[in-house]
Amino acid sequence: MSHPEPRPLTLSARGPLRGTVTVPGDKSISHRSLMFSALAVGESRIEGLLEGEDVLATAAAMRAMGADVTRDEDGVWRVHGVGVGGLLQPQAALDMGNSGTSTRLLMGLVASHPITATFTGDGSLSGRPMGRVIEPLSRMGADITASPGGRLPLMVRGLNPAVPIEYTLPVASAQVKSAVLLAGLNTPGITRVIEPVPTRDHSERMLRGFGADLRIEDGADGKIISITGEAELKPQHIVVPGDPSSAGFWMVAASIVPGSEILIRNVCMNPTRAGLITALKLMGADISEIDAREMGGEAVADLRVRHAPLSAIEVPPALAPSMIDEYPILFVAAAFAQGRTVARGAHELRVKESDRIATMRIALEAAGVSTIEHEDGLTIEGSGGELLPGAAHIASKLDHRIAMSMAIAGLGARRAITIDDVSPVATSYPGFFGVMESLLVA
Incomplete structure (x- = not known):
């Protein structure tokens, strides 16, 4: 599977985000x-x-x-x-x-x-x-x-x-x-x-x-x-709920951009996947679960997210397995919080599509965020809700979550953030940037 031509993207502060979004299947x-x-x-x-x-x-x-x-x-x-x-x-x-x-x-x-x-x-x-x-x-x-x-x-x-x-x-x-x-x-x-x-x-x-x-x-x-073993599986009718990892980008975007309010439909709320929601709520995020229900054996709910000032926390390491893919966007939330966030317990990030700890540290520092890198995570000094300085060129390292996370950071940057290649986003969220535009103009 050949990699497409690099697709750079430049973003700076815009908003607010308003509207309803249905994220791709988990x-x-x-x-x-x-x-x-x-x-x-x-x-x-x-x-x-x-x-x-x-x-x-x-x-x-x-x-x-x-x-x-x-x-x-x-x-x-x-x-x-x-x-x-x-x-x-x-x-x-x-x-x-x-x-x-x-x-x-x-x-x-x-x-x-x-x-x-x-x-x-x-x-x-x-x-x-x-x-x-x-x-x-x-x-x-x-x-x-x-x-x-x-x-x-x-x-x-x-x-x-x-x-x-x-x-x-x-x-x-x-x-x-x-x-x-x-x-x-x-x-x-x-x-x-x-x-x-x-x-x-x-x-x-x-x-x-x-x-x-x-x-x-x-x-x-x-x-x-x-x-x-030697099982006989029976065919099923499966309805795939919305991916909480994909929903996480919009949760953070609405939380950090003043005046935002969005509704995210049909999000999988499996307890082993809900770590980011827990962490954001600890930081003060305004996230409400609406119409909790079950879909195909999985807990599902709609999420209403409104802008709210975030406060730094020490992320409980026990949350790591239930939010391992969401650490990059959590780092972005921490960059806008009041105070110093410590997010550790995530050794697994070293062997993802990129070394997500090192790659996010470099990206955030380029955007003007003060960080300390640990073997298992980052310490991040937040802006207290102020715009990030920006004026950064970001290497996504062919990592879809790095590209999407820094795109969200760009929505809160005073000067433009340019991501070298956002084409890897198609691996998990092909319509991501179209959704972003629809929420920004709603």
């Missing part, structure tokens, strides 16, 4: 809905699928391994699955583009099937280590040959039957947890994952919904998730 749930539907016997229907490049890479991979994946004109996706154990040998390398989620979860699927798959990706993904997934999958019997440093390109030769294992997660990672559980789907016996620190639980919820024998219990060392 990326984590979208990936899993395609994968699990491809493993069911029969036709599943998916509404609200995020049609960003990352999720489309998953759809292409499932087609390459035998599933019939189509999109109707009304936006509904239909997947005719091959059944657990029925994945076919792909005829070419699986190009994951920029999607770490696709790569790690699909490695788990392939690991217990009698097929061999080669995974490739763009420059950003190829720099991300896969060792944390390679280690447990190798214990299950998969033969994995990776590039130096455990990176892409890599080849997975699945073993069938694979070996069930009991695996304690050394780091809080929903992707590693999910990869082991997905390998366990086609492995005889019971595969167990012990999770000392809770992470997003979309895989567990959805696997149960598809009919997998999955049990969760509390143990001495954390949550024990057990899945019985």
